[in-house]
Amino acid sequence: MVLTSLSPQENPSPAYICPLDQACSYLEEAAHELKLDRSILEILSNPRKVVTVSIPVKRDDGEVQVLAGHRVQHCDILGPYKGGIRYHPAVTLREVSALAMLMTWKCSLLGIPYGGAKGGIAIDPKSYSIGELERITRRYTSELIKDIGPAVDIPAPDMGTSAREMAWMMDTYSVNVGHAVPGVVTGKPLSIGGSRGREMATGRGVMITVREALADLGKSLVGTRVVIQGFGNVGSAAALLLYQAGAKVIAVSTGSGGVFSDVGLDIPALKAYAAQNRMSIVGFPQAAPISNTELLTLPCDVLIPAALENQITQDNVDRIQARIIAEAANGPVTLQANQALEARGVMVLPDILTNAGGVVVSYLEWVQGLSYVFWDEERVNRELENLMVQAYRQAIQQTKVRQISLRLAAYTLGVGRVAQAFTDRGLYP
Numbered sequence: 479m480v481l482t483s484l485s486p487q488e489n490p491s492p493a494y495i496c497p498l499d500q501a502c503s504y505l506e507e508a509a510h511e512l513k514l515d516r517s518i519l520e521i522l523s524n525p526r527k528v529v530t531v532s533i534p535v536k537r538d539d540g541e542v543q544v545l546a547g548h549r550v551q552h553c554d555i556l557g558p559y560k561g562g563i564r565y566h567p568a569v570t571l572r573e574v575s576a577l578a579m580l581m582t583w584k585c586s587l588l589g590i591p592y593g594g595a596k597g598g599i600a601i602d603p604k605s606y607s608i609g610e611l612e613r614i615t616r617r618y619t620s621e622l623i624k625d626i627g628p629a630v631d632i633p634a635p636d637m638g639t640s641a642r643e644m645a646w647m648m649d650t651y652s653v654n655v656g657h658a659v660p661g662v663v664t665g666k667p668l669s670i671g672g673s674r675g676r677e678m679a680t681g682r683g684v685m686i687t688v689r690e691a692l693a694d695l696g697k698s699l700v701g702t703r704v705v706i707q708g709f710g711n712v713g714s715a716a717a718l719l720l721y722q723a724g725a726k727v728i729a730v731s732t733g734s735g736g737v738f739s740d741v742g743l744d745i746p747a748l749k750a751y752a753a754q755n756r757m758s759i760v761g762f763p764q765a766a767p768i769s770n771t772e773l774l775t776l777p778c779d780v781l782i783p784a785a786l787e788n789q790i791t792q793d794n795v796d797r798i799q800a801r802i803i804a805e806a807a808n809g810p811v812t813l814q815a816n817q818a819l820e821a822r823g824v825m826v827l828p829d830i831l832t833n834a835g836g837v838v839v840s841y842l843e844w845v846q847g848l849s850y851v852f853w854d855e856e857r858v859n860r861e862l863e864n865l866m867v868q869a870y871r872q873a874i875q876q877t878k879v880r881q882i883s884l885r886l887a888a889y890t891l892g893v894g895r896v897a898q899a900f901t902d903r904g905l906y907p
């Protein structure tokens with residue numbers, strides 16, 4: 479099933495793997511398993527709203543550049559739209575649409591009352607000054623002013639954005655509506671209503687999911703050999719928490735290259751090194767350089783792709799040696815590669831479960847903001863732990879009841895709850 483409301487793919491290269499087609503394939507598989515009504519599948523295959531705005535930005539040299547900013551709102555049947563804002567050169571409307579759909583299933587799977595959305599601008603944030611990024615973010619927010627809001631659509635950070643961009647978005651929205659509205663975004667700095675534990679939340683959720691999966695195999699994190707692709711918000715937090723729990727993180731990479739140590743990397747030292755080197759880890763002492771291609775195929779217990787989509791494909795799947803793959807990024811394993819891994823008995827922890835920690839703590843931030851009561855980090859981490867473990871257990875239970883893969887189990891839970899809500903609410907008019 480291909481989205482009817484979007485034009486044909488924007489990237490015509492034969493090697494291109496359309497993330498939206500993949501997302502729709504998983505949806506169709508879940509719909510088939512659930513014996514969903516065709517009309518509900520049709521509704522769920524299409525986003526409710528697709529917005530693309532022009533963002534004219536004055537560069538520091540005085541030239542004006544016009545960027546396209548997307549926001550896709552997939553489904554709000556369970557609550558306000560929720561999803562990150564991505565700044566990355568590979569952003570396309572199809573990618574944003576796929577990610578918005580994943581957010582719907584993720585929120586539903588975790589049992590939090592949100593629908594799915596995603597936003598993005600095709601820029602490399604490293605090529606813009608902080609002033610330029612602020613002007614881009616503020617104009618983008620201002621163009622979306624009627625489409626976002628604490629009861630409507632609540633953006634959050636994603637690749638290339640952070641608490642800084644959320645603060646600019648919150649301020650721009652608040653100035654436009656005439657009063658402070660902290661609930662319009664999550665992932666904010668603590669000073670303006672952010673939640674403790676938010677920065678590490680996605681990485682913590684990854685660590686919890688991996689820990690639970692290992693426990694099901696009769697193993698623990700202690701001494702487990704882990705490889706992580708990506709050392710940004712998610713990858714570095716997961717690396718640190720796994721390291722603190724006794725795992726051996728033997729290789730880590732960023733867009734500019736990776737490092738390997740057979741005895742395990744000193745992750746706090748690696749984080750400090752990255753912070754001093756504009757987030758590059760190349761040249762880190764006491765470790766050997768490694769390319770991203772080599773890193774993915776290293777022998778290890780757990781491989782955690784925490785960077786981009788489509789990293790494990792038909793081209794490299796036969797060389798993957800990990801026993802468990804934890805999808806910290808969204809869509810890092812292609813559909814075909816996923817089938818090959820499942821056939822080989824590799825446990826794939828699906829993205830809509832594994833990386834849900836961020837949206838869970840975003841939800842906790844929103845709840846704290848609405849109740850004007852702010853929790854300590856221990857409470858936030860406890861609530862996160864409970865929701866992650868509960869979703870993991872429910873998904874594992876579903877694999878046993880239906881005799882299906884963990885990914886399909888997670889999808890049937892996520893899609894099934896949304897479909898039930900459609901059935902209960904009925905179609906208007």
Ligand code: NAD
Pocket residue numbers: 635636637638639680707708709710711712713731732733734770784785786787806807808833834836837
């Ligand atoms: P980020 O921008 O903070 O970090 C991305 C990391 O990936 C960086 O270290 C970058 O150097 C690296 N990278 C980029 N291209 C690479 C390449 N070709 N090979 C290896 N590494 C490469 O982004 P993030 O917030 O950590 O997000 C990473 C992934 O996790 C994305 O797929 C995102 O959608 C997903 N995710 C993020 C969150 C969140 O809370 N930030 C929540 C859920 C899912």
